[in-house]
Every structure is written in structure tokens, then in C-alpha cells.
Amino acid sequence: MSNIRFSLSSPDLQEGHFMAKDQEFDGFGCSGANISPALNWQNAPEGTKSFAVTVFDPDAPTCSGFWHWLVSDIPAAATGLPRGAGKGSLPPGSRSFTNDYGSKDFGGACPPEGHGMHRYQFTVWALPEETLPAPDGASAAVVGFMLNAMALAKATLTATYAR
Structure with missing residues (x-):
């Protein structure tokens, strides 16, 4: 068995560090560029037939976190x-789901002012099927459930943001 682990990295994000204004949402009182960061993954497990990417804020004051990208x-x-893929330039065959902003595009960080530091979990999921068995209109919770139920592996990079 290999000791090489499935991993996620980014030239735009560092684990545990503050994100740039480029990754801040443009709306809801925020004025960022709303650009998805470049994400790179390595060492997918054997049997991987597709990937999924999610961005989740577990610190949002909602009782259920906040989904920024699926x-x-x-x-x-x-x-x-690549950087900016979240504005509709995903690889052919990819499928987006509606985030908690109501969009299928990347939705950047926009924590409430004065709410303190929020964590943004950028996760890549290695999946054993070419298509996630969720309907196109599935909620973020259903997508998250399906990913957790079937993932061969996942790798997460957690960045932070506050206003």
C-alpha cells in the first residue's frame, strides 16, 4: 500500500491563512472580485472515475453552515x-449545483461584519463513478450527503476570512 496521500494545493490559498480580496464575494455588502482560486490535486486513489469540488463555511451563523461552491x-x-473556473469555465462534462447564494458559480467569502474569523474548506473529492448520483436540482445538503457516502478519498485546504 502506498504512503502517498491524495492532496490539494493552491497557488492562491495557504492552509490556515487569510484569503485575498479576490476570493471575497461581490454582493451581500461585500465588494471582492469573487474569483475562484486555482486548485491542484495530486495522487488520486486507484479507481477514481471523477472528482467533485466543494467550498463550505462551517462558521456561518445559519445552523447548517454555508455552501459557496459545489x-x-x-x-x-x-x-x-484554473483560477477563475468558478465563473462558468469548468472542464467539459462538469456539473454545478446551486450554492447558498442561489448561484451555480463560485461564491466567495462574505462573513458578517464583526462576526470574527470564518474557515473556508476547499475540498476535492475522488469518486468511483463518472456522474454523481444526485439530480441537477439537488440541494447542497443532498450533494454533501452523496459525496460523503461514496468518496474514495477527499483532500481539504482550509483558508480563513473575516470582515
């Missing part, structure tokens, strides 16, 4: 997503 059916040949 993408599935990313082809198994992919090794990442």
Missing part, C-alpha cells in the same frame, strides 16, 4: 481547476 462530474483526467 461542482461534480469533473473528468478523472483533471488534476485541478
Whole structure:
């Protein structure tokens, strides 16, 4: 068995560090560029047939966190997503789900002013099927459930943000 682990990295984010204004949402009182960061993954497990990417804020004052981005059916040949892919330039065959802003695009950080530091969990999921078995209109909670139920592996990079 290999000791090489499935991993996620980004030239735009550092584990545990503050995100740039580029990754802040443009709306809801925020004025960022709303640009998804570049994401790169390595060492997917054997049997991976597709990937999914999610961005989740567990610190949002909602009782259920806040989903910022949900993408599935990313082809198994992919090794990442380029900066800005969250504005509709995903690999062919990829599928986006509605985030908690009501959009299928990347929705950047926008924690309430004075609410303190929030964590943003950028996760790539290695999946054993080419298509996530969730309907196109599935809620973020259903997508998250399906990902957790079937993932071969996942890798997370957690960045922070506050206003």
C-alpha cells in the first residue's frame, strides 16, 4: 500500500491563512472580485472515475453552515481547476449545483461584519463513478450527503476570512 496521500494545493490559498480580496464575494455588502482560486490535486486513489469540488463555511451563523461552491462530474483526467473556473469555465462534462447564494458559480467569502474569523474548506473529492448520483436540482445538503457516502478519498485546504 502506498504512503502517498491524495492532496490539494493552491497557488492562491495557504492552509490556515487569510484569503485575498479576490476570493471575497461581490454582493451581500461585500465588494471582492469573487474569483475562484486555482486548485491542484495530486495522487488520486486507484479507481477514481471523477472528482467533485466543494467550498463550505462551517462558521456561518445559519445552523447548517454555508455552501459557496459545489461542482461534480469533473473528468478523472483533471488534476485541478484554473483560477477563475468558478465563473462558468469548468472542464467539459462538469456539473454545478446551486450554492447558498442561489448561484451555480463560485461564491466567495462574505462573513458578517464583526462576526470574527470564518474557515473556508476547499475540498476535492475522488469518486468511483463518472456522474454523481444526485439530480441537477439537488440541494447542497443532498450533494454533501452523496459525496460523503461514496468518496474514495477527499483532500481539504482550509483558508480563513473575516470582515
